[in-house]
Amino acid sequence: MRPKITLKQIAKELDVSISTVSKALRDSPEIGEDTKEKIKAFAKFYNYKPNNIALSLKNRKTKTIGIIIPEIVHHFFTTVISGVEKVANELGYNVLVCLSDNSFDKEVLNMEMLANGSTDGFIMSLAKETMQKGDYHHLVEAINQGMPLVLFDRVIDEITCDKVIIDDVNGAKKAVQHLIDIGCKKIALISTVDYVSVGKLRTKGYKTALKDNFFNVDESLILKIEEMDESEAEIERFLKDKDIDGVFAVNEHFAISAIKAIQENGKKVPDDVSVIGFTDGELSKRFIPSLTTVSQHGTRMGEEAARMLIEKLENTPAEDEKYKTIIVETGLVTRNSTKS
Template identity: 40%
Template sequence: MEQKVTLKELAKQLNVSISTVSKALNDSPEISPRTRERIKEAAQLRHYIPSSLGRNLKSMQTRTIGVIIPDILPHFFAKALYGMEAKATEMGYRLIICISNESLKKEKESIETLISGSVDGIVMSISQETQAKKQIQHLLDLKEYNVPLVLFDRVLAGIPCDKVSINDSLQAEQATMELISTGCRKVAYATGIPFTSVDDQRRDGYMEAAKRQKMKNRIIEFTHDKFPHQKFLKLLQEEKIDGILASDELSAVQVTKCILNAGFRIPEDISVIGFTNGVMGENFRPSLSVIDQQEEEQGKLALETAIDRIENKLPDEFMDYKLKTTIIHRDSTRKV
């Protein structure tokens, strides 16, 4: 069977914009009769099936929103999805969920799938590979399809769209200062999510606090599937680390496990604070002190923002929401 031709492929073949093709196929008076005829003839020759036209016609909305997340396993994204589903049901929309698995290629494919499926808008958190390679053209191209985009958690300033997140830099700085206020003098930053916007901001916040306290930067970077036990132990022993700020929940659990296995006590010898208020950290022994990222609220607000944008309830300028967060102190940090 011949593969379905897309609106994008038609536009490329005819050397016109995607919006021009869409308007021509909908008999828009903005497009000249000659151009409309040329585009329609090409569409007929290529057997174009206009399954996605509904997304460009306000009277033919599908009331469907596509959601793309980097991973389903982290507590943050699971809770964010829970919030989105609740808000979508409340507002009469349904969701189509895609997982990029931190892959640029998979992220692009997910966007193409959602667009061809006639979603009215897309809510997403950007994959690690997309940010590492700094390839965002597929996100910028969404404006050609008239599909509103809302980014949450992992957001980039160079993408013109609505955004929902927390102030990661400020929260990391405050968490580092809290560790110092409880007596820590050599605080390290441990991250298992390098090459992401949230890691960049959290790292900046940690370094700002270190600078203010005239404290040496101690940063250890790794991937969750290859935790550097020996390298981390060497850092603990040689640098006499007494505080750790972890970039995310799994990183906090991994460093805590390594600390305990090495015979150190938590929090007597080393205090630990991580990001994300998840069940893993709450039920770990010792229970982990965390920065509450308001994951469910982020999901709800991102979904509501997408719907408001679709229904023309927002001003032309894009929104940039920063949710307030708090540090939840448990057993992994000392009392002030």
């Protein structure tokens, strides 16, 4: 076992001072050519690499960014991480991933862990519980401490910071408009409870699209799901014998549960009922029938978020005054769950 070598050891071995070694390795003109040569050769031979921790302490920056998400076993978040990772790595940053499990307490704990020097900034999507409680003191704290923060997907207006979102309203509108365009008359909405911002916004898009086309909004065609775990049964109950010809669901799972329910009711997708989901994941592509979805471009969101955060990190805090909100546009991917 050969532990890592330090400047001090090189200095002692070569009988020069630590400063000389440091300068030689950074190619300072202060050091004579031959001494440089000698030191560099020695360092290379022993595979010297500066210790990141020491550098972090000295420079007061860690070159790592923390990302806190509600859950990782959710394809959308995974793609976001992938995007963050890509950009971060290109720019010499590491990524610390933390999971809040949708719990407020875990979210706060995670932030506190990371805020004490472990990261230079945060990229996060809020836990469901956090949005429900409306307690954002941990975010405020972080910002006050001078840590840049970029929120994505599940964001809130109360906090002023950089944000990356998709145009939920518009995405939903597009989807519903598409349903209308292909001839649907009675379109159901399967959404989440309103305190999850995306649920609220997509519901708004749904209603707007209906109104734009002079349909009236029938509240009995709207289902708001609280418990993910019971969504399947709830959706089945909701669609039982319902007279509809179109469904817009705010995520893949709801869409698939809807298809199942519809098929169990003896109807066909897409012949009798067209279904559109949100979030273009593996499931949508592979399911039979494959799902027409509003695609969310998670990777792009991650990339944008990382770019914004790093820009804040590398620029002087002088011009830190203005915050941006990037809206990543959605796309409609047409597949086999809708009539053509």
